Amino acid sequence: MTSFPFALAALPAVIVRRQTTSGRITLVLFVLALVALAAMPWWAGTGTIRMVLELCCYIAVAQMWNLLAGYAGLVSVGQQAFMGVAGYALFVLAQTFGVNPFLAIFLSLLVPAVLAVPCYLLLHRLDGPYFAIGTWVVAEVFRLVASNLSFVNAGAGMSLNVMRDYSAMERNIAMSLLCALLILVTIGGSFWFLRSRYGLALIAMRDNPVAAASQGVNVPRLRFLVYVAAAVGCGLAGAVYFMAQLRINPPAAFDPMWSNLAIFIVMVGGIASIEGVLIGTLIYFVADRWFGAYGASYFVVLGLMTVIVALYARGGIWGAVSRRWDAPWFPIRRHLVQYEEDRT
Amino acid sequence: MQWFDALLQGILLGGMYAQYALGMALMFGVMRIVNVSHGDLVILLSLIGISLSGQFGLGPVSVAVALVPLAVLMGWLLQKTILNRVVGDDPLPSLIATFGLSLALQNLMLQIWSANSRSLPGHGIESMSIQIGNIYLGVLPLIVLGFAVGLTWGLDVLLKRSRFGRALRAASADVEAASMTGINPRAVYAMATAIAVGILGFAAVFQSLRSTVAPADGAGQLIYAFEAVIIGGMGSIWGAFLGAMVLGITQAIGFRIDPGFGVLAGHLVFLIVLATRPQGLFGRA
Numbered sequence: 001m002t003s004f005p006f007a008l009a010a011l012p013a014v015i016v017r018r019q020t021t022s023g024r025i026t027l028v029l030f031v032l033a034l035v036a037l038a039a040m041p042w043w044a045g046t047g048t049i050r051m052v053l054e055l056c057c058y059i060a061v062a063q064m065w066n067l068l069a070g071y072a073g074l075v076s077v078g079q080q081a082f083m084g085v086a087g088y089a090l091f092v093l094a095q096t097f098g099v100n101p102f103l104a105i106f107l108s109l110l111v112p113a114v115l116a117v118p119c120y121l122l123l124h125r126l127d128g129p130y131f132a133i134g135t136w137v138v139a140e141v142f143r144l145v146a147s148n149l150s151f152v153n154a155g156a157g158m159s160l161n162v163m164r165d166y167s168a169m170e171r172n173i174a175m176s177l178l179c180a181l182l183i184l185v186t187i188g189g190s191f192w193f194l195r196s197r198y199g200l201a202l203i204a205m206r207d208n209p210v211a212a213a214s215q216g217v218n219v220p221r222l223r224f225l226v227y228v229a230a231a232v233g234c235g236l237a238g239a240v241y242f243m244a245q246l247r248i249n250p251p252a253a254f255d256p257m258w259s260n261l262a263i264f265i266v267m268v269g270g271i272a273s274i275e276g277v278l279i280g281t282l283i284y285f286v287a288d289r290w291f292g293a294y295g296a297s298y299f300v301v302l303g304l305m306t307v308i309v310a311l312y313a314r315g316g317i318w319g320a321v322s323r324r325w326d327a328p329w330f331p332i333r334r335h336l337v338q339y340e341e342d343r344t
Numbered sequence: 345m346q347w348f349d350a351l352l353q354g355i356l357l358g359g360m361y362a363q364y365a366l367g368m369a370l371m372f373g374v375m376r377i378v379n380v381s382h383g384d385l386v387i388l389l390s391l392i393g394i395s396l397s398g399q400f401g402l403g404p405v406s407v408a409v410a411l412v413p414l415a416v417l418m419g420w421l422l423q424k425t426i427l428n429r430v431v432g433d434d435p436l437p438s439l440i441a442t443f444g445l446s447l448a449l450q451n452l453m454l455q456i457w458s459a460n461s462r463s464l465p466g467h468g469i470e471s472m473s474i475q476i477g478n479i480y481l482g483v484l485p486l487i488v489l490g491f492a493v494g495l496t497w498g499l500d501v502l503l504k505r506s507r508f509g510r511a512l513r514a515a516s517a518d519v520e521a522a523s524m525t526g527i528n529p530r531a532v533y534a535m536a537t538a539i540a541v542g543i544l545g546f547a548a549v550f551q552s553l554r555s556t557v558a559p560a561d562g563a564g565q566l567i568y569a570f571e572a573v574i575i576g577g578m579g580s581i582w583g584a585f586l587g588a589m590v591l592g593i594t595q596a597i598g599f600r601i602d603p604g605f606g607v608l609a610g611h612l613v614f615l616i617v618l619a620t621r622p623q624g625l626f627g628r629a
Contacts, residue, residue: 075439129372148602296451306441
């Protein structure tokens with residue numbers, strides 16, 4: 001055996017750098033934002049809390065769509081299915097069975113989790129673009145079933161009268177804590193997930209599914225897990241949203257508008273990045289407040305903007321920003337850094 | 345007898361769905377693209393047809409003569425301006441682009457024509473029917489079915505026999521190999537989309553004669569076309585036609601069971617086919 005010159009040499013002194021200055025700053029801001037959300041009853045009125053709650057739901061749903069389309073390569077236009085069923089589960093548990101509504105919110109998440117399994121098993125047989133339309137059919141099936149089911153009061157919908165037992169302050173505290181939880185779970189959870197080894201596998205899969213599979217990533221299993229996780233995340237957003245609305249009916253519960261806004265937010269903000277979701281949500285939210293009154297023509301502009309992003313700027317706003325400045329807010333990359341003094 | 349009647353009405357309804365499904369099957373077969381604005385294009389063409397008829401007093405035949413070339417032109421433009429830039433292995437860009445287009449078209453139509461339902465005056469043809477025994481068959485649905493059969497047959501012959509059909513099948517099998525043999529895939533794609541949307545021109549006239557159209561109806565038409573293609577089996581023109589029949593019959597029978605169950609019955613059959621025979625009823629395994 002010939003001697004191997006490098007075998008004796010010590011391993012180069014390297015470290016894996018995973019955090020950046022910008023990332024640390026964001027982390028602090030993120031924790032502060034969560035505290036501010038949880039403390040809303042003490043600094044904001046009921047109107048503000050409702051507005052912030054809506055904003056948090058947008059962020060959550062958009063991030064779930066981002067996880068599906070941006071990382072798992074599963075383009076869905078039917079995530080409203082899981083929002084609706086979780087909302088309905090909450091109403092049935094709290095109103096029909098008298099479960100404490102704040103406990104019911106968490107129990108209701110079991111329904112999207114359980115329903116996501118057969119949905120995925122059916123839909124994953126559909127090829128790329130057909131998968132997307134398939135998810136829409138599933139959402140339509142859920143809507144039509146809810147409209148025909150007298151158990152959930154069919155087309156007339158249900159009201160959450162049990163919330164009357166709580167004072168306005170109690171409800172505000174609950175809503176604020178739920179907002180903080182929603183953001184913690186969807187944004188914090190995604191960040192944690194993307195930094196874990198599953199995240200590494202997910203990013204590998206996004207870049208090239210075949211190559212990732214050859215490196216030992218179980219692509220079908222990972223896709224399945226992401227689909228179920230996104231269903232639960234959307235379910236939580238749905239349950240929180242409809243608890244604040246106090247009313248649910250089939251057209252509102254399974255409103256395709258949620259898919260429209262998730263797609264707009266993620267595509268314009270920048271797909272496959274948490275930063276993009278935050279930027280996109282902010283743009284959508286401000287645009288909605290300013291131009292929402294223009295109705296149809298406002299949506300024409302949103303639609304055309306989505307087309308333009310898909311045609312000319314696939315990375316969205318964050319894609320353009322991160323090309324110029326390497327300062328991620330949520331760093332998920334691993335940098336191999338070699339110590340300067342060891343480079344002799 | 346009631347069920348036999350439902351079966352016949354279902355076949356006639358299937359003739360309408362076949363006209364939506366053909367274009368979708370063609371575009372997916374060639375480019376692996378699903379045009380999310382497929383249904384909205386039908387509605388847009390219908391509304392243009394209704395306005396033409398109202399403005400110039402055109403009859404249904406003249407409206408069709410005006411609409412079909414317009415539809416072909418729209419398809420060609422759609423391909424040139426949008427779809428050619430998003431064709432590729434990744435399904436995301438094409439879905440997002442056509443999704444955005446769908447959102448824009450829907451709201452643009454809402455702006456121009458308002459949310460009201462309208463229909464194309466057919467000068468009596470829409471209410472004529474033939475009586476066989478104690479079953480009434482509408483003349484218009486029979487014409488629709490006849491056109492659906494004719495369009496399916498024509499498209500099938502075009503794909504199998506013509507030079508363009510050979511180029512198209514070559515491009516769908518292997519786009520790089522096809523371009524090496526002198527086929528220009530972009531031109532083939534533009535032609536395919538022009539034909540697909542052109543068929544929607546016929547569908548638009550019949551849809552607005554048969555029932556009413558409103559700007560928000562496009563999503564339904566997209567889903568029916570999609571279900572017909574999947575039930576029938578991807579990659580086959582006659583498969584899409586037969587899938588449309590299955591969908592039409594299921595919906596018609598479902599509507600007889602309970603008016604709220606018709607559309608749902610169609611969705612359920614689609615899911616059952618997906619669970620038991622994902623290649624479609626008439627697709628090659």
